[in-house]
Amino acid sequence: MPDISVRVKLVKLLIQLHYQFLKLDLRNVEPKGYLSILLQHCWALVRSSSEKGSKNEIFTRHARLILWVFAALGLGSSFAAVLGVSKIASFWRQKGSLNNKLHSAGKSQLLLNGTRELLISEGSKEKKVVVTSTEKDQYEHDKYLFKNLERDVRSQLFNSKFLQQLNVISTILIPKFLHKNSLMLSSQIFFLILRTWLSLMVARLDGQIVKDIISGRPKRFVFDMACWFFIAFPASYTNSAIKYIQRKLSLNFRARLTRYIHDMYLDKRLVFYKTTFDNEATNSIIANIDNSITNDVQKFCDAVTNVFANVAKPVIDLVFFSIYLRDSLGSIGVVGIFLNYFLTGYILRKYSPPLGKLVSSRSSSEGDYYNYHLNMINNSEEIAFYQGTNVERTKVNNLYDKLMDQMLLVDRSKVEYNIVEDYILKYTWSAWGYVFASIPIVLHTWTSEETSESANMKEFIMNKRLMLSLADAGTRLMHSIKDISQLTGYTNRIFVLLKVLHRVHDSDFDYGMVTSSDEAELNSTSTTVVQKSAAAIRGTIQHDFNGIRFENIDVIIPSAAGTNGVTLVKGLTFQIPEIINLEPSSSKHASLANIRDPLDQSRLMNRGMGSSLLILGPNSCGKSSIERILTEIWPIYNKNGLLSIPPTHDLFCVPQRPYFIQGGTFRDQIIYPMTYEQFYEKGYKDTQLVQILCEVRLEYLLKRERGLNYFNAIADWKDVLSGGEKQRMNFARIMFHRPRFVVLDEATNAISVDMEDHLFTMMKRCRFNFISISQRPSLIKYHDYLLELTNGTDWSLKTLGSDEVILSIENEIDSLQQKLTNVKEWERKKDELQAKLALV
Template sequence: MINISRLAGYNKQDIKNVLLLLQELVITYKDNKVKLNYQSRPVILFLSTLITTAGLGFYFGIRNIITRYNEYSLNRRLRRPSLIRQSSNILKNGSREIFIPKGKGTVTRIIIPKPNNDQYAADKYLYKDFARNQEILSQQKGLIFNSKFLNQLTIIWRILIPKFYCKNTSLLLSQCFFLIFRTWLSLLVAKLDGQIVKNLIAANGRKFSRDLIYWLLIAFPASYTNAAIKYLELRLALGFRTNLTRYIHDMYLDKTMAYYKIDLNSSEIENIDQYITNDVTNFCQSLCGLFSSMGKPFIDLIFFSVYLRDNLGTGAIMGIFANYLITAILLKRATPSFGKLSSEKAHLEGVYFNRHLDLMTNSEEIGFYKGSLIEKFKLSQNFKKLMDHATKEINITAAYSVLEDYVLKYTWSAWGYIFAGLPVFLDELWPAEDKKKVQKENDSASERKNMRQFITNKRLLLSLADAGSRLMYSIKDVNILTGYTDRVFNLLIQLHKVHSPRFDYGDKRGISDIHGTIQNNYHDGLRFENIPIIIPTSEGSEYTPLINNLNFTIKHKNMLILGSNGCGKTSIARIVAGLWPLYKGLLSKPNDDDIFYLPQKTYFTTGNLRDQIIYPHTYTEMLEMGYNDDYLYHILREVKLEYLLKREGNFNVVKDWKDVFSGGEKQRMSIARVLFKNPKLVILDESTNAVSTDVEDYLFELLILKKIPFITLSHRPLLMKYHDYILEISDEEKGEWKLHDLTSEENLQSIDIEIKEIEEKLSQIDKWEKRKEDIDRYLDGKYDDISIESSIVLPERKSSTTTTTK
């Protein structure tokens, strides 16, 4: 028995209704009189969800079995243990085949489509003309709508979804379907909610139990739908990031060497790694999140407005949307510039990250200099700037959130209650057909109907208010997305600039004066015709050249480019390699694949010992060339590094090789790469200055024995004995140069004369030593022991002098 005295303060009728309901529920469950309509929507939706889930499970199970079988077949075909690592191969259709290890000796095969270079050539005009079109549109008056953000997003959208029949399109359409389906389910839930409350008030136990079961059944597809929307959002963001990253990589890492040239244009873009990694990721996640957060409320507004119009009338709906419009205008004016804030924060995070990266990269050098305090000071400065900006962003966001929450959560909820109560309190707002059904205000059936209608309308109005509030909340998300979009779009603009064959290297005059001609596949060596060596700057060809017009031809000979530091030796190699522009003249050289460059600082890639020898080739390419590990061991023996296999174990050992090798080992490893490559020409930039003299002699003799022509950049004249030509860059007059042919008769005679002069001077060493001893005695005052010859030729003078002693 229930103690009714404990329910004091409650309406007696409500207490009786609750007791009658409980009694009805007990009788219902005892008599099993609750009957479900198996043709009702909740039951059909529940069964459909179960069947769909079972079908998807069967599909993914079969696909998983097929995938595992393909991987098993692939692993059997690739039985070489050294292939159980990341390697790649170019297929016949141009696609790249990549093998990625999964662990336990298994690999996964992934196919990356061939880059469409025609697309990049066509797309560059979109980015090139964007600024000009924006300027023209901004000058035109009378435009109803012009958004830089939407124009940028439209151009980037071609990358995210390049064609209609693609995976991202199916994900997007699936997400649209589930968004609409979730709104329709919300309508069903709202109606069912009102029906449950009606049965509860009417104390109808059987219908209440039936509707409660319907509620539990419809909850399953509703929960399934919410999970599906979140899943599709994440998959779509991943698909967008994949397409955008591949598009960027295809331009950033191709033969035009955009990764190097974009650094010369650092005034336009800094910390490009921050753009490619964090900014692209944040852009894709923000875009997909905004689509989901705005798509659902927008669909809710349409569906709920149509349904509520029949219950509340057109006037109430117009009032609701007028409220939305006023709120949007108010929040738009009060919304801070979240786009600029997010963009600035991303920039400061990139600077702070790169400061840490520089510290890790140069930790040994900083340790030798004892520079921890100054590095700490610089790092603290960058961190303070980041924290100040983060504090500013938090303060601005907090102030805006107060206004946003008050208007959207509480004010709109109050309006929702007002509009939901209009049909109950104001008879004139009811539709005409409902007026005929309402006969008596005090009739109990009418009260239950009003209660059900109020619950339904209130739930829909609150959902409508929630949809509107989420749209208003999206104003902040749109501003944040605007910042990420602007940074990604700026990245694409700069990549298209440096990817262009007519890249002006930051010429601020707006013109391209790169008029030099490069002739590839030149089989007669290397030829320079009137080529000035100019550093690429904003002044273009007007910048003072490091070296005046070079004009010479080297045919399968070895040349030494001699000069002091900073005179332009490495700059010549940069022009030959295509890193710097050829402003004037004609450069004839072999094909790029036939030239090998050894920079001053040897680069070591992430991988095993084998990768360091065959770089920049992969292991698969090495096998296709017909080489194996025995051949690599032979190369190590030739450069006197065979002991590395005993020290490290085998070719498959993975280490941070730049910290493992000494300076001399690094340079000998670079010569090993030359032997593996066997190019038609190799350019050595101070590539033997860290080895001993005997090893240096051996390495140059090895290159000569292998008949590999080389050009050496150095400041040491002693290396001339290994070369046939010397290009001497003058130190006194900047830009002047001279070419000496060491194989000509004149130079050979001059060398013989110089050798004879040296031999004559060496023959007088005994006399010079005796002369030195006599002078020392003379200075000490020992005049009697001195016997100085009357005429001795001093080594530093060409004329003889006569000395008389006291």
């Protein structure tokens, strides 16, 4: 029975090992009671005080080691259990929240609290991602945090401004004490401590193993090797856990910061449009805001988690190792080590280049270079027509050279620093390490005059390992000076970005107006924030009106001059329709976006006759600016100005340049700004879109391609469709959404006269109230009113068909007939001149 004998031998060996290393007798112990007896015994050993150097002290040490390992395992598994429970809880929460749903639209749904749930495919499975939107109150609260730190900062290490900026941003990254991210941060600290403690264990084992080999003790050697392999498990797990948590934390920070920015940048206050008016709009961070939101946020999150790990790791190491080393090196040794650190820190700080500033400029250059390429792609056809390749190449090469210079500058500035760093950290420190590690041995040999090689070797190996780990910790701490310096640059960029976004998002945004108090603030050195005059923009806006009304509005170009800026039109007053039903426009009944059948004629009959206004005027007189005021993207500066506008869903403004959503299908272009999900949710059908395309005479696009499948085709529609087709797509959008009020800015200038006639007749037939902006008087016949702007700030409003207009048209006919009578005389003169020319 060889199996039984092997088993018996193994059990005997185990019992023997337990006795030898823990003085634990396991002979009469049942296997199931083994663990509790082992732990009780170890605990009793640790609690009993044993004399230094006695055999009991060794048993106590072993017991302490075992208890620590169990504690680490216990904490690790409880952490895993907490994670598991929270995962299950969040699964049930998500499941419960399905009852809360407002919209269910295929792959994504909007819940009542504004949270969006997305279904993302992961291989064969579908994963649910919950995107919570930032509460509006949060922005109002945070606005003040950013306002108070408005002054520009020089990026310096340990600059308190840097810490203050980081502190303000941290409220976004970790909004409350008991948050997922703070839990992750604590677990990272836990694993960092565990890692340091395990390194200590390894250092001691290392020395012990060398001692076992030198003094020829095979049993102890086997036991120590077993411990070595045992410790290797938690040690390797800890290292990968630290790396994973760091990466996850960085991604969590990035997700929170990006959502915070997106929610503020893309909401009803139209921050994405208004940032161009801010007084920091030319700052490269705002000028390349796309780069700041995409790249800088990611770099900042990576840098902040890196710095945390790079500082926390060595600091924990330093504390633990120095406490341990104090026993063997004495207090003077430890003080010597720390003096060495401070001296090194001081020297390195002196040679450290201004990396914060340098990385910030590098980031700006990267943004400029990237943006120029983007601009070239967007305008490739125009550049090709102009044959502007040479100019573009020169410009893009210059930007690339500038970027390369910035990159080289960062690398070059590091060279000198790296030389000093290497010399001190790699060579001087290891030399000091040997000196300090040998101190106790030399002292012991001198005082006791007897040498035990194995004991000395153990002491030396252990101290050397600890010294090297300590040196390594110090090195990492010194290296992190560089990382902190870079982090100051990224923090400043993110802070400026958030500060500007908050300023523009503010309901009192002043469009970059510089007041006298601002100038005083710029010139003064005091840090007190001077309050701006809140009454800079004083016009009134009335929402949910049953028409469009301008009353005494001065159209002024927003600028730093504010009220004193360039006035395009003075005291503009008009209203459509002329007779307003005073009943407020109810969102449910009045909105034709709710009509299931876009061509439902019976509903159209309920919307009144429809009224139309033509705004005529020369170039740059301010026609489109009236549309900008109407859509609230430009402010009304004058106090007596009153703007009354219908609810958002009743107003549809067509811009001068047609817009097509990138990467969208043909359907997406027609239904814009409705999403594909809303389209199906509201019960629309593709056949209704076909009807609309027939109305605007674009149905041939479907015939040319793959019929109804063409609605799913994705293309670069801006380039695919011709100028006239793009403008007819605008009319298709109007026919789809059926708003009550439409503003058309030069919407038919690329369309043939017969098609223009068809489209305007269609607008009249469908009883839209519309305002057309144009330079062509030929459009007069489709409108009820005419608003004429002159080159100055004057304007005149006429009712078309009124005596006044008829008289003015008759006058124009008279003057033309007068001119026609002179034609014969002019022709005679022309013949005379040509005859003279022939003689010459």
